[in-house]
Amino acid sequence: MSIPHVVYKAHATGNDFVVYADPTGVYEPTADEVRFLCDRHFGIGGDGLIRLAHPSDVSDVTAERAAEMAADGADWFMDYRNADGSLAEMCGNGTRAITLFAQRQGYAQPAGGAPFRLGTRAGVKTLTSLGAVDGFGRDVFRVDMGAWKRGETDAFDVTIPGTDGSAKGTFVDMGNPHVVAVIEDSFATLPPVEDLDLTVKPVVAPVLESDQNVEFVRIDDIDESTGSGEATMRVNERGCGETLSCGTGLCATGITLRAKTGIDHWTITVRGGTLRVDVTDTNVTLTGAATLVGRIELL
Secondary structure, X not given: OOOOOEXXXXXXXXXXXXXXXXXXXXXXXXXXXXXXXXXXXXOOOOOEEEEEEOHHHOXXXXXXXXXXXXXXXXXXXXXXXXXXXXXXXXXXXXXHHHHHHHHHHOOOOOOOOOOEEEEEOOEXXXXXXXXXXXXXXXXXXXXXXXXXXXOOOOXXXXXXXXXXXXXXXXXXXXXXXXXXXXXOOOOOOOOOHHHOXXXXXXXXXXXXXXOOEEEEEEEEEEEOOOOEXXXXXXXXXXXXXXXXXXXXXXXXXXXXXXXXXXXXEEEEEEOOEEEEEEEOOOOEEEEEEOEEEEEEEOO
């Protein structure tokens, strides 16, 4: 195996990962190894695998890009792979999980210390460790997810094979592609969020050039006096199917809800927990918890 003898299991609001550190750059995994480790029956199980490595030790990161990240203060890189072995540009929940792991390994400062600059395939992200936060958990991080891009609102038709009805979706680029469907809109005819079968991959039309994550959202409450809202979300992620949480998907949801309601601040509940999304014209932040589950010795 081209992975270390000891790995760790982590999750961030139920979005779970196999993680390990590779400070010498000798443990870049193969696609077959990722699929094996992430298999929930024959391996450890996870929505993906994250290798914490230096940018210069990641094969698909050019020397020029690695130098740019180093100059931007990112000594470490989140080498994230989907459960099917494919490379992923970004994972918002993964940034929190791997930063908590980096803290425990002594590579990042604890809560109250300096923010952690983390390289990703979608650029450098800054994570601030907040410690325990009421309503969100014990090891909570605020992630500056950076700039976002949104397409025309409701420009896509979203259906689920085997399920009657459809909804309109909005494209959001968070470094990886998303289509967000707010299903209680007047033109949506899909079942309620809780009743959707997201083991089946949704269909988006017209077809995007690259595969996308698809989020289904219900607005639960809006308080215009505070500029805040509450929503519920479920997601089907490319490369692994339905997950309990998706950080970039939560951000894409907050951006879409802002476009539809004018509300900037959202508390969003997913199957794995509750997170906070704050949107401005130029960037978006995501706040939520991370958990280290255990240390695993491979045989």
